[in-house]
Amino acid sequence: MPDNNEDSTSDPSECIVGTSRRGFLTRTVALGSAAIGGGPISATADVAVPANPRLYTYVGGKGGGWSVESTKTIVGEPLPVVERISIVHGAVDGMPDGGKWILRGVTSNERYANREEKKHISIQKALGRPEADHGAFIPIKKNAAWWALTQDERRAIFEERSKHITIGFKYMPTIARRLQHCRDLSENEPFDFLTVFDYTKADMSAFDDMLAELRASEEWKYVDREVDLRLVRIGA
Amino acid sequence: MPDNNEDSTSDPSECIVGTSRRGFLTRTVALGSAAIGGGPISATADVAVPANPRLYTYVGGKGGGWSVESTKTIVGEPLPVVERISIVHGAVDGMPDGGKWILRGVTSNERYANREEKKHISIQKALGRPEADHGAFIPIKKNAAWWALTQDERRAIFEERSKHITIGFKYMPTIARRLQHCRDLSENEPFDFLTVFDYTKADMSAFDDMLAELRASEEWKYVDREVDLRLVRIGA
Numbered sequence: 392m393p394d395n396n397e398d399s400t401s402d403p404s405e406c407i408v409g410t411s412r413r414g415f416l417t418r419t420v421a422l423g424s425a426a427i428g429g430g431p432i433s434a435t436a437d438v439a440v441p442a443n444p445r446l447y448t449y450v451g452g453k454g455g456g457w458s459v460e461s462t463k464t465i466v467g468e469p470l471p472v473v474e475r476i477s478i479v480h481g482a483v484d485g486m487p488d489g490g491k492w493i494l495r496g497v498t499s500n501e502r503y504a505n506r507e508e509k510k511h512i513s514i515q516k517a518l519g520r521p522e523a524d525h526g527a528f529i530p531i532k533k534n535a536a537w538w539a540l541t542q543d544e545r546r547a548i549f550e551e552r553s554k555h556i557t558i559g560f561k562y563m564p565t566i567a568r569r570l571q572h573c574r575d576l577s578e579n580e581p582f583d584f585l586t587v588f589d590y591t592k593a594d595m596s597a598f599d600d601m602l603a604e605l606r607a608s609e610e611w612k613y614v615d616r617e618v619d620l621r622l623v624r625i626g627a
Numbered sequence: 628m629p630d631n632n633e634d635s636t637s638d639p640s641e642c643i644v645g646t647s648r649r650g651f652l653t654r655t656v657a658l659g660s661a662a663i664g665g666g667p668i669s670a671t672a673d674v675a676v677p678a679n680p681r682l683y684t685y686v687g688g689k690g691g692g693w694s695v696e697s698t699k700t701i702v703g704e705p706l707p708v709v710e711r712i713s714i715v716h717g718a719v720d721g722m723p724d725g726g727k728w729i730l731r732g733v734t735s736n737e738r739y740a741n742r743e744e745k746k747h748i749s750i751q752k753a754l755g756r757p758e759a760d761h762g763a764f765i766p767i768k769k770n771a772a773w774w775a776l777t778q779d780e781r782r783a784i785f786e787e788r789s790k791h792i793t794i795g796f797k798y799m800p801t802i803a804r805r806l807q808h809c810r811d812l813s814e815n816e817p818f819d820f821l822t823v824f825d826y827t828k829a830d831m832s833a834f835d836d837m838l839a840e841l842r843a844s845e846e847w848k849y850v851d852r853e854v855d856l857r858l859v860r861i862g863a
Contacts, residue, residue: 442813442814442815443812443813443814443815443816444815445811446813446814482813495813497811497812497813499810499811500774500775500810501777501778502778503778504777504778505777505778505779505780506777506779506780508777509777538736539736541737541740541741541742541744541745542737542738542739542740542741542778542782543741543742544741544742546778572811574735574736574811575681575733575735575808575810575811575812576679576733576811576812576813577678577679577682577718577731577733577812577813577814578678578679578682578813579678579679579680580679
């Protein structure tokens with residue numbers, strides 16, 4: 392579970408929630424950065440500006456491709472329990488019927504791995520292998536003390552003392568993951584990171600072992616909210 | 628100009644553009660993360676969710692507290708020339724009359740400074756000193772090669788080889804600045820960073836010296852879009 396992520400592939404299990412894609416795009420222009428590409432911008436332009444292609448949205452409710460088998464609050468405030476999760480590549484235009492929460496995040500550049508570590512990370516599989524019909528969605532928030540650390544202090548805790556990247560290596564490539572960052576989105580978000588994983592049923596116990604190692608580490612002393620949702624793909 | 632920023636103070640020169648603050652807040656709920664605090668969430672809730680308190684919006688147009696004295700494209704696509712800039716702490720609900728562009732970013736945790744360097748940074752002044760009636764707004768985008776580097780590689784270029792933090796120290800505290808990050812906002816943004824500075828007229832040449840040093844550095848080889856707008860406070 393290294394803190395690295397490439398914009399690898401889209402997840403075949405994704406489904407699109409919300410009908411007004413155009414509504415979103417138009418609003419994006421109205422809201423903000425109309426200056427894509429730097430051309431002249433009209434205040435009344437109604438053009439389709441692409442949403443951030445690194446944005447993913449997770450909708451908890453009654454629809455979507457993954458059934459929620461269990462919801463466990465590890466620390467901090469719980470999330471309302473839902474029956475299903477929709478994983479959407481892109482934005483969602485409003486809460487769908489039966490929806491209880493929407494969480495969003497963007498994949499981004501790596502924050503901690505060095506070059507040698509990054510070479511290993513290339514063995515990581517992308518989400519969406521047909522046989523990987525079990526999964527987990529784990530949103531995480533770190534506390535103010537973590538964010539007040541300097542980069543070198545965070546790196547020392549993350550890897551030199553907590554072995555986050557090293558632990559992750561042990562479980563690749565059987566466990567695929569994608570990390571999304573929420574902390575620097577436009578709105579105030581309830582979590583700093585959204586992590587999503589998929590694996591086969593046979594690898595579920597390995598996944599549990601990985602989480603146990605990470606949660607016992609010094610890094611996790613800085614986690615002040617974590618909810619662990621276990622998923623099974625609909626139709627699996 | 629170290630790549631560091633605290634959520635220091637609000638800028639007294641800020642003015643609020645856009646009339647429908649409530650409109651924004653309501654839309655925020657409709658758009659996304661209603662799960663603030665983790666309580667139960669209604670799909671139809673129409674409650675005021677705070678926007679990210681680290682969000683700043685820059686509106687180029689005919690209004691606002693700063694007159695644009697010059698607009699120079701350093702590299703890449705230009706920005707449409709405007710008469711004035713509004714600096715808004717928070718979001719802006721749509722393009723105001725006469726507006727040509729809106730750029731947004733969030734202040735965030737430090738990405739490069741170590742503890743020793745951070746001690747120095749505490750001498751940095753916040754924006755908004757009454758005598759600092761000159762300023763600059765410089766949005767910057769770095770290229771894909773930069774973002775493909777690992778953290779240690781970026782740090783080595785940023786400070787060990789380009790002396791970004793060290794150069795910045797020399798000009799503190801006469802030049803105040805605030806750095807906002809755009810790359811991980813929800814929408815695709817035309818710049819990665821927005822930097823804003825204020826200083827007295829007497830310190831303008833020092834500011835130019837600082838920029839010349841930075842732009843000559845290895846780090847700046849990775850900058851593929853930069854526009855330099857010079858500002859004077861209205862009424863100065």
